[in-house]
Amino acid sequence: MRVAIVYESLFGNTSQVAAAIADGVRESRPDAEIECLRVDEATPERVGAADLLVVGGPTHMRGMTSGLSRKMGLQAEQKEGEKDQAKPRHEPEEGAEGPGVRDWFRGLSKTGNGARAAAFDTRADFRLAGGAAHAIARRLRSHGYQLITEPEGFIIEDTEGPLREGELDRAKAWAAGLVTE
Template sequence: MRAVIVYESIYGNTREVAEAVADGVQTAQPEAVVRCLPAAEAGPEVTRSADLLVVGGPTHMHGMTSALSRRMAVAAEKKKDPDGAAERTAAAAGNGPGLRGWFHSLPEGGPGVRAAAFDTRADIRASGGAAHGIARRLSHHHYDVVARPEGFVVEDAEGPIRTGELERAKAWGAALI
Protein backbone atom coordinates (compact mmCIF):
# COMPACT_ATOMS: atom_id res chain seq x y z
CA MET A 1 0.00 0.00 0.00
CA ARG A 2 1.10 3.56 -0.80
CA ALA A 3 -0.14 6.34 1.48
CA VAL A 4 0.43 10.02 0.82
CA ILE A 5 -0.28 12.62 3.51
CA VAL A 6 -0.42 16.15 2.12
CA TYR A 7 -0.65 19.19 4.36
CA GLU A 8 -0.58 22.95 4.44
CA SER A 9 0.92 24.44 7.60
CA ILE A 10 1.62 28.04 8.52
CA TYR A 11 2.87 27.69 12.11
CA GLY A 12 3.92 24.02 12.04
CA ASN A 13 0.95 22.60 13.96
CA THR A 14 -0.70 20.97 10.95
CA ARG A 15 2.66 19.53 9.89
CA GLU A 16 3.00 17.90 13.33
CA VAL A 17 -0.48 16.39 13.04
CA ALA A 18 0.26 15.16 9.50
CA GLU A 19 3.44 13.49 10.74
CA ALA A 20 1.49 11.82 13.57
CA VAL A 21 -1.10 10.57 11.04
CA ALA A 22 1.73 9.20 8.88
CA ASP A 23 3.21 7.48 11.93
CA GLY A 24 -0.18 5.90 12.66
CA VAL A 25 -0.51 4.60 9.10
CA GLN A 26 3.02 3.17 9.24
CA THR A 27 2.37 1.56 12.63
CA ALA A 28 -0.86 -0.06 11.41
CA GLN A 29 0.74 -1.33 8.21
CA PRO A 30 4.53 -1.53 8.58
CA GLU A 31 5.07 -2.61 4.96
CA ALA A 32 3.26 0.48 3.63
CA VAL A 33 5.18 3.16 1.75
CA VAL A 34 4.16 6.38 3.50
CA ARG A 35 5.05 9.87 2.29
CA CYS A 36 4.20 12.99 4.30
CA LEU A 37 4.81 16.26 2.50
CA PRO A 38 3.66 19.86 2.16
CA ALA A 39 1.28 20.76 -0.65
CA ALA A 40 4.11 22.57 -2.48
CA GLU A 41 5.92 19.21 -2.89
CA ALA A 42 2.86 17.06 -3.61
CA GLY A 43 2.54 17.26 -7.36
CA PRO A 44 0.34 15.02 -9.49
CA GLU A 45 3.08 12.40 -9.90
CA VAL A 46 3.13 11.90 -6.11
CA THR A 47 -0.61 11.89 -5.46
CA ARG A 48 -1.40 9.75 -8.51
CA SER A 49 0.54 6.85 -6.95
CA ALA A 50 -1.48 6.82 -3.71
CA ASP A 51 -3.85 4.09 -2.58
CA LEU A 52 -4.68 6.34 0.39
CA LEU A 53 -4.54 10.13 0.17
CA VAL A 54 -4.87 12.07 3.44
CA VAL A 55 -5.10 15.85 3.18
CA GLY A 56 -5.00 18.37 6.02
CA GLY A 57 -4.79 22.07 6.60
CA PRO A 58 -5.29 24.76 9.20
CA THR A 59 -8.62 26.44 9.78
CA HIS A 60 -8.65 30.14 8.91
CA MET A 61 -11.78 32.28 9.05
CA HIS A 62 -14.08 29.24 9.60
CA GLY A 63 -12.71 27.14 6.70
CA MET A 64 -9.78 26.39 4.44
CA THR A 65 -7.02 28.95 4.14
CA SER A 66 -7.02 31.47 1.34
CA ALA A 67 -4.36 33.77 -0.05
CA LEU A 68 -5.89 36.55 2.08
CA SER A 69 -5.91 34.52 5.30
CA ARG A 70 -2.30 33.44 4.78
CA ARG A 71 -1.25 37.09 4.24
CA MET A 72 -3.15 38.04 7.40
CA ALA A 73 -1.29 35.34 9.37
CA VAL A 74 2.05 36.71 8.18
CA ALA A 75 0.99 40.27 9.05
CA ALA A 76 -0.10 39.18 12.54
CA GLU A 77 3.28 37.56 13.13
CA LYS A 78 5.03 40.72 11.98
CA LYS A 79 3.22 42.74 14.68
CA LYS A 80 3.97 40.25 17.47
CA ASP A 81 7.55 39.34 16.60
CA PRO A 82 9.98 42.25 16.65
CA ASP A 83 13.04 40.19 15.66
CA GLY A 84 11.19 38.65 12.71
CA ALA A 85 12.06 34.95 13.13
CA ALA A 86 8.46 33.71 13.48
CA GLU A 87 7.33 36.10 10.77
CA ARG A 88 9.90 34.69 8.34
CA THR A 89 8.73 31.14 9.12
CA ALA A 90 5.08 32.10 8.64
CA ALA A 91 5.92 34.06 5.50
CA ALA A 92 7.73 31.11 3.95
CA ALA A 93 4.77 28.83 4.64
CA GLY A 94 2.24 31.48 3.67
CA ASN A 95 3.89 32.13 0.31
CA GLY A 96 3.65 28.51 -0.79
CA PRO A 97 0.56 27.17 -2.50
CA GLY A 98 -2.39 26.73 -0.22
CA LEU A 99 -4.64 23.71 -0.42
CA ARG A 100 -7.23 25.61 -2.46
CA GLY A 101 -4.70 26.13 -5.25
CA TRP A 102 -3.21 22.67 -4.79
CA PHE A 103 -6.58 21.07 -5.48
CA HIS A 104 -6.50 22.58 -8.99
CA SER A 105 -3.62 20.25 -9.90
CA LEU A 106 -4.89 17.18 -8.04
CA PRO A 107 -5.48 14.33 -10.50
CA GLU A 108 -8.81 12.57 -10.45
CA GLY A 109 -9.01 9.64 -8.09
CA GLY A 110 -10.01 6.30 -9.45
CA PRO A 111 -11.95 3.29 -8.29
CA GLY A 112 -10.72 2.20 -4.88
CA VAL A 113 -8.52 5.24 -4.20
CA ARG A 114 -9.32 6.09 -0.62
CA ALA A 115 -8.99 9.49 1.02
CA ALA A 116 -9.46 11.28 4.32
CA ALA A 117 -9.40 14.89 5.49
CA PHE A 118 -8.31 16.63 8.68
CA ASP A 119 -7.69 20.11 9.97
CA THR A 120 -6.22 21.95 12.91
CA ARG A 121 -8.48 24.40 14.70
CA ALA A 122 -8.92 26.42 17.85
CA ASP A 123 -11.28 25.11 20.52
CA ILE A 124 -13.75 27.93 20.04
CA ARG A 125 -17.41 27.19 19.45
CA ALA A 126 -17.69 29.20 16.22
CA SER A 127 -14.18 28.53 14.88
CA GLY A 128 -15.45 26.31 12.08
CA GLY A 129 -13.16 23.85 10.39
CA ALA A 130 -11.35 23.23 7.13
CA ALA A 131 -11.72 19.42 7.08
CA HIS A 132 -15.24 19.36 5.64
CA GLY A 133 -14.20 21.58 2.72
CA ILE A 134 -11.16 19.40 2.11
CA ALA A 135 -13.30 16.24 2.14
CA ARG A 136 -15.78 17.85 -0.26
CA ARG A 137 -12.99 18.67 -2.71
CA LEU A 138 -11.59 15.15 -2.44
CA SER A 139 -15.05 13.77 -3.26
CA HIS A 140 -15.36 16.13 -6.23
CA HIS A 141 -12.08 14.70 -7.52
CA HIS A 142 -13.59 11.19 -7.28
CA TYR A 143 -11.73 9.98 -4.23
CA ASP A 144 -13.56 7.63 -1.87
CA VAL A 145 -13.60 9.52 1.44
CA VAL A 146 -13.44 6.70 3.98
CA ALA A 147 -13.54 8.58 7.29
CA ARG A 148 -15.45 11.43 8.81
CA PRO A 149 -13.42 14.65 8.47
CA GLU A 150 -11.44 15.13 11.66
CA GLY A 151 -10.35 18.24 13.55
CA PHE A 152 -7.35 18.44 15.88
CA VAL A 153 -7.23 21.21 18.45
CA VAL A 154 -4.53 23.84 18.90
CA GLU A 155 -4.44 25.99 22.02
CA ASP A 156 -4.02 29.25 20.14
CA ALA A 157 -3.82 30.31 16.49
CA GLU A 158 -0.08 29.69 16.52
CA GLY A 159 -0.25 26.62 18.75
CA PRO A 160 0.83 24.63 20.56
CA ILE A 161 -1.20 21.55 19.78
CA ARG A 162 -3.37 20.53 22.71
CA THR A 163 -1.97 17.75 24.88
CA GLY A 164 -3.11 14.36 23.61
CA GLU A 165 -3.98 15.51 20.08
CA LEU A 166 -0.88 14.04 18.44
CA GLU A 167 -1.65 10.67 20.01
CA ARG A 168 -5.23 10.99 18.76
CA ALA A 169 -3.93 11.86 15.27
CA LYS A 170 -1.71 8.78 15.27
CA ALA A 171 -4.68 6.58 16.29
CA TRP A 172 -6.84 8.21 13.59
CA GLY A 173 -4.16 7.52 10.99
CA ALA A 174 -3.94 3.87 12.07
CA ALA A 175 -7.74 3.56 11.87
CA LEU A 176 -7.65 4.68 8.23
CA ILE A 177 -5.98 1.37 7.37
Protein backbone atom coordinates (compact mmCIF):
# COMPACT_ATOMS: atom_id res chain seq x y z
CA MET A 1 0.00 0.00 0.00
CA ARG A 2 1.29 3.45 -0.95
CA VAL A 3 0.20 6.40 1.18
CA ALA A 4 0.84 10.07 0.41
CA ILE A 5 0.31 12.56 3.22
CA VAL A 6 0.24 16.10 1.85
CA TYR A 7 0.20 19.01 4.27
CA GLU A 8 0.59 22.73 4.66
CA SER A 9 2.05 24.03 7.92
CA LEU A 10 2.94 27.51 9.10
CA PHE A 11 4.18 27.09 12.67
CA GLY A 12 4.83 23.35 12.76
CA ASN A 13 1.57 22.07 14.27
CA THR A 14 0.16 20.59 11.07
CA SER A 15 3.50 19.04 10.14
CA GLN A 16 3.58 17.37 13.58
CA VAL A 17 0.10 15.95 12.94
CA ALA A 18 1.15 14.78 9.45
CA ALA A 19 4.16 12.99 10.98
CA ALA A 20 1.91 11.38 13.61
CA ILE A 21 -0.42 10.22 10.82
CA ALA A 22 2.57 8.66 9.05
CA ASP A 23 3.54 6.92 12.33
CA GLY A 24 -0.01 5.62 12.78
CA VAL A 25 -0.08 4.19 9.26
CA ARG A 26 3.39 2.66 9.75
CA GLU A 27 2.37 1.00 13.03
CA SER A 28 -0.83 -0.40 11.54
CA ARG A 29 0.64 -1.36 8.15
CA PRO A 30 4.42 -1.89 8.46
CA ASP A 31 4.54 -2.86 4.77
CA ALA A 32 3.11 0.51 3.65
CA GLU A 33 5.21 2.91 1.58
CA ILE A 34 4.60 6.34 3.10
CA GLU A 35 5.53 9.75 1.77
CA CYS A 36 4.91 12.74 4.03
CA LEU A 37 5.08 15.77 1.73
CA ARG A 38 4.78 19.53 2.16
CA VAL A 39 2.51 20.94 -0.55
CA ASP A 40 5.50 22.36 -2.43
CA GLU A 41 6.95 18.81 -2.68
CA ALA A 42 3.69 17.06 -3.61
CA THR A 43 3.95 16.78 -7.37
CA PRO A 44 1.12 15.13 -9.33
CA GLU A 45 3.42 12.18 -10.07
CA ARG A 46 4.20 11.54 -6.41
CA VAL A 47 0.59 11.91 -5.32
CA GLY A 48 -0.92 10.04 -8.27
CA ALA A 49 0.91 6.83 -7.39
CA ALA A 50 -0.71 6.63 -3.93
CA ASP A 51 -3.42 4.15 -2.95
CA LEU A 52 -4.45 6.56 -0.20
CA LEU A 53 -4.08 10.34 -0.23
CA VAL A 54 -4.33 12.18 3.10
CA VAL A 55 -4.41 15.99 2.87
CA GLY A 56 -4.32 18.51 5.70
CA GLY A 57 -3.70 22.11 6.58
CA PRO A 58 -4.19 24.74 9.25
CA THR A 59 -7.43 26.65 9.69
CA HIS A 60 -7.38 30.37 8.96
CA MET A 61 -10.41 32.62 9.08
CA ARG A 62 -12.68 29.59 9.66
CA GLY A 63 -11.47 27.68 6.58
CA MET A 64 -8.55 26.77 4.33
CA THR A 65 -5.67 29.19 4.18
CA SER A 66 -5.15 31.57 1.31
CA GLY A 67 -2.09 33.50 0.24
CA LEU A 68 -3.46 36.53 2.07
CA SER A 69 -4.31 34.68 5.30
CA ARG A 70 -0.86 33.04 5.42
CA LYS A 71 0.82 36.40 4.93
CA MET A 72 -1.37 38.01 7.60
CA GLY A 73 -0.66 35.17 10.06
CA LEU A 74 3.08 35.37 9.56
CA GLN A 75 3.07 39.17 9.91
CA ALA A 76 0.91 39.03 13.05
CA GLU A 77 3.27 36.56 14.71
CA GLN A 78 6.27 38.74 13.84
CA LYS A 79 4.59 41.87 15.29
CA GLU A 80 3.50 39.99 18.42
CA GLY A 81 7.06 38.77 18.97
CA GLU A 82 8.42 42.31 18.59
CA LYS A 83 5.80 43.72 20.95
CA ASP A 84 6.05 41.12 23.72
CA GLN A 85 9.57 39.73 24.05
CA ALA A 86 8.50 37.53 27.01
CA LYS A 87 5.92 35.64 24.93
CA PRO A 88 7.31 32.49 23.30
CA ARG A 89 7.80 33.12 19.63
CA HIS A 90 6.55 30.67 17.02
CA GLU A 91 8.97 30.64 14.13
CA PRO A 92 7.48 30.00 10.70
CA GLU A 93 8.23 26.58 9.30
CA GLU A 94 10.40 26.23 6.21
CA GLY A 95 8.22 26.83 3.15
CA ALA A 96 5.51 28.67 5.10
CA GLU A 97 5.60 31.55 2.65
CA GLY A 98 5.09 29.19 -0.30
CA PRO A 99 1.90 27.75 -1.73
CA GLY A 100 -0.82 26.38 0.49
CA VAL A 101 -3.27 23.53 0.13
CA ARG A 102 -5.80 25.73 -1.70
CA ASP A 103 -3.18 26.61 -4.34
CA TRP A 104 -1.96 23.01 -4.50
CA PHE A 105 -5.42 21.73 -5.44
CA ARG A 106 -5.33 23.84 -8.60
CA GLY A 107 -2.50 21.66 -9.94
CA LEU A 108 -3.91 18.34 -8.73
CA SER A 109 -5.06 16.08 -11.55
CA LYS A 110 -8.54 14.62 -11.42
CA THR A 111 -8.62 10.91 -10.79
CA GLY A 112 -11.05 8.74 -12.63
CA ASN A 113 -10.56 5.62 -10.56
CA GLY A 114 -12.18 6.68 -7.27
CA ALA A 115 -8.88 6.70 -5.41
CA ARG A 116 -9.20 6.76 -1.62
CA ALA A 117 -8.58 9.90 0.44
CA ALA A 118 -8.98 11.53 3.84
CA ALA A 119 -8.82 15.14 5.06
CA PHE A 120 -7.61 16.74 8.30
CA ASP A 121 -6.82 20.14 9.74
CA THR A 122 -5.45 21.87 12.80
CA ARG A 123 -7.80 24.32 14.48
CA ALA A 124 -8.48 26.29 17.62
CA ASP A 125 -11.06 25.03 20.09
CA PHE A 126 -13.43 27.93 20.49
CA ARG A 127 -16.91 28.77 19.29
CA LEU A 128 -17.04 29.72 15.60
CA ALA A 129 -13.37 28.82 15.03
CA GLY A 130 -14.32 26.80 11.95
CA GLY A 131 -12.08 24.31 10.26
CA ALA A 132 -10.35 23.63 6.96
CA ALA A 133 -10.90 19.86 6.79
CA HIS A 134 -14.41 19.98 5.30
CA ALA A 135 -13.26 22.29 2.50
CA ILE A 136 -10.28 20.02 1.86
CA ALA A 137 -12.66 17.04 1.71
CA ARG A 138 -14.89 18.86 -0.81
CA ARG A 139 -11.88 19.58 -3.01
CA LEU A 140 -10.77 15.95 -2.82
CA ARG A 141 -14.25 14.78 -3.87
CA SER A 142 -14.35 17.29 -6.73
CA HIS A 143 -11.08 15.79 -7.98
CA GLY A 144 -12.63 12.32 -8.05
CA TYR A 145 -11.38 10.98 -4.73
CA GLN A 146 -13.54 8.79 -2.51
CA LEU A 147 -13.41 9.87 1.13
CA ILE A 148 -13.02 6.88 3.42
CA THR A 149 -13.81 8.73 6.66
CA GLU A 150 -15.21 12.00 7.90
CA PRO A 151 -12.78 14.96 7.90
CA GLU A 152 -10.93 15.30 11.20
CA GLY A 153 -9.72 18.33 13.16
CA PHE A 154 -6.82 18.35 15.62
CA ILE A 155 -6.82 21.03 18.29
CA ILE A 156 -4.18 23.67 18.94
CA GLU A 157 -4.14 25.63 22.20
CA ASP A 158 -3.35 29.10 20.84
CA THR A 159 -3.50 30.70 17.41
CA GLU A 160 -0.02 29.42 16.54
CA GLY A 161 0.02 26.41 18.85
CA PRO A 162 1.11 24.27 20.56
CA LEU A 163 -1.05 21.24 19.90
CA ARG A 164 -3.31 20.21 22.74
CA GLU A 165 -1.93 17.36 24.82
CA GLY A 166 -2.95 14.00 23.39
CA GLU A 167 -3.65 15.24 19.85
CA LEU A 168 -0.64 13.49 18.32
CA ASP A 169 -1.77 10.19 19.84
CA ARG A 170 -5.27 10.85 18.50
CA ALA A 171 -3.80 11.54 15.02
CA LYS A 172 -1.90 8.22 15.13
CA ALA A 173 -5.06 6.34 16.10
CA TRP A 174 -7.08 8.11 13.38
CA ALA A 175 -4.46 7.16 10.79
CA ALA A 176 -4.37 3.54 11.90
CA GLY A 177 -8.12 3.42 11.28
CA LEU A 178 -7.61 4.67 7.74
CA VAL A 179 -5.56 1.63 6.71
CA THR A 180 -7.22 -1.10 8.78
CA GLU A 181 -9.26 -3.33 6.52
